[in-house]
Amino acid sequence: MNRLSRIFPKVDPFSLQTRLTIGVATFSALGLASLASWTSWKMQEILIDSHKENIKQIALRLPRDIEIYNDMLPVEIALQKAIDNRSDSNILLWVKSVDAKIIAKSTNFNLVSPSHVTELTSLSKMPITAEVNLINGRYFILYGEELKLKGRYLGKLSIVKDITNDQTMFIAMVKSLTVASILVIIIISLIIAIYIQRSLQPLRHISQMTAAIKPENLAETKVDLSNAPSEVKDLAKTVNMMLSRLSQAWEKERQFTSNISHELRTPLTIIYGYLQSMLRRKQNLTEIQLEVLETAASETENTIHILEELLDLARADSGYLRFNLGTYRINDLVNEAVEMAVKNSSRQIEIEVESDPIMVKVDHQYFIQVLLNLIDNGVKYSDPDTKITIKLKRSENKGIIQVCDRGHGITLQHQSRIFDRFYRIDEARTRSAGSTGLGLSIVKTLVEGMGGNVTVSSQVGEGSVFTVSLPRLPDNTSDN
Structure with missing residues (x-):
């Protein structure tokens, strides 16, 4: 199971690997199925044709046998003698007169029950070309023609050959061939899937390498595939x-x-x-x-x-942006940033602390800059009569600072690009608010440089929440 999961980690219905596998496997399956069907049909045709040819030979030679026996015996006895001579345990012959009475019939036909014989001999019309019929669960080849002796009409000759055993064996063989074909198709499909998966591995390697490329390592990145096609x-x-x-x-x-x-x-x-x-x-x-x-x-x-x-x-x-990391309490840093922000704005800023002091390792100057940028962003994009709320939380190993505003909100379309450089949601409003489009990009760069991450969640008309997460130190750590 683990090996299969490594070979087929995830099935993507739109991937090139899946499409190639399905395409090649489908054509292979159609090819094998067509070959198996043609083989079965051809074997059936050969089997039936051999039986039909046997019946035709019997019909061809029977008049000559009657003529030979008639030289020594009466015609009725000669007819019965010739029929017994040409019939066996699975071939039944009979001759009906003009008034549909049986004047001669095989005596050594014993593979089927008397009811089958009765039903066969009661058939009113026999095909003039040999054909296969299913009668009461058994397969018979039926054939009929007029029987003449030296130009004199003797009656209607009917020949029936029981091919049930051969047909049953053939059907069993076709079923076995079908099962074998299905197994072969499954095995071939698995082999094709593995082969295609390995053939596409170099392309997957290129995709993985290019996905990991960042601006700072562009110069050192090189795709090397020495064993690839x-x-x-x-x-x-x-x-x-x-x-x-x-x-x-x-x-x-x-x-x-x-x-x-x-x-x-x-x-x-x-x-x-x-x-x-x-x-x-x-x-x-x-x-x-x-x-x-x-x-x-x-x-x-x-x-x-x-x-x-x-x-x-x-x-x-x-790579020249140096971080002078030290151990600090987030609570103290937030209070310091709020005091600085209040001096430059008349906006009410509220701090909500949900836990004991949280110890983190950050650069004091850059951390204060991050908070001031986020507070300034909230001030610019919310109404003057609303307050800015800063929430301090802790998780198992993170210190979390949330800067919440009651502003206009950000649509999902813009949230994915809000941290891009020079990206503005509303050009006219951001220019009038004094925004350069770099503040949030600076925040993201500084936070990631200190080992954390920043995200945004927002609803239009309800405001935005910018969340900064930083690695949390043990509570007994002494601060600067």
Whole structure:
């Protein structure tokens, strides 16, 4: 059972393996079934034809036998003598006169009961060509023709041959052949399935390797199938070329993001500083000038914030994002993040603790950034008169933080992409709310970098719940 489960781990009705197996097995089954049927039909034909030929020979030679015996005996005795000479235990002959009376009949036909003989001899019409009939559960070949002697009509000759034994043996042989054919078809189907499964193993290997590819290991990933068929080797070569081009494109994009972020952050910081300096001298500015400078300073600050997030993502992609992990109580970190969030927002933020202090190993700075991003996301996408709730829970080996809002909610269509970079559900509303589309992507990168994961569950019109799960340390662990 275990071996079969390893060979056939799961049957996918739409897979290439299943389709090939069913197709080849079906054609093999049809071929074997057709061959078995043709063989059975041909053997039946040969068997019946041999019996028919035997009856025809009897009908052909009987008049000559009668003529020979008639030279020495009266015609009635000669007729009976010839019939007994040509009949045996499974061949019955009789001759009926014009008035349908039997004038001669085989005396040594003893395989069937008298009732069968009576029923056979009472048949009013016999076929002029030999044919097989089933009478009372037994198989007979029937034949009839006119019997003449030197041009004189003697009567109607009827010949019956009992082939029940041969037919029964043939039917038993056909049943055995059918069972054997079914077993052969099953065995062949299993062999075909195993062969196809092994033949497709290189393709499955390519699929597994490509499924495990991540942006950070594109350059090192290579599909190597030395023992695969030539066509699969060509496919692997094409996949390797594609991976190489993707790696180059990813590296160029990452390098461009990093470079442009570095190059733009310094001049924008300088510009922001000049704008702030001018705003501090607002007594010398007109109302319109003050409004323009405030708008420019705000947009510059937002742009610097975007560049900093891009730099964080670029460092994470390059593996240069370093985590200074330490042991902390989630409760303390959440309180600290909430205090910072309240200073920048008038929104009510509530903390619900369902367990004792939870110890985790995280980077203090990045963890606070994760919470602030999630709180800021809830503030931006919920009505001002609703509160943000942070719930602290524990599972068997996880510390769980849930940031809940009563906002507009996220449809299932968008939930799968909510953590993608620059992904916005509503362009107009997110821009007006100051969203860059990078906050949740930063959250996912930082949480996974600390060994945890983040998910979202949401219902339209009821709000969203972002859940951060981190490995939990034993309760007796001392914190920093």
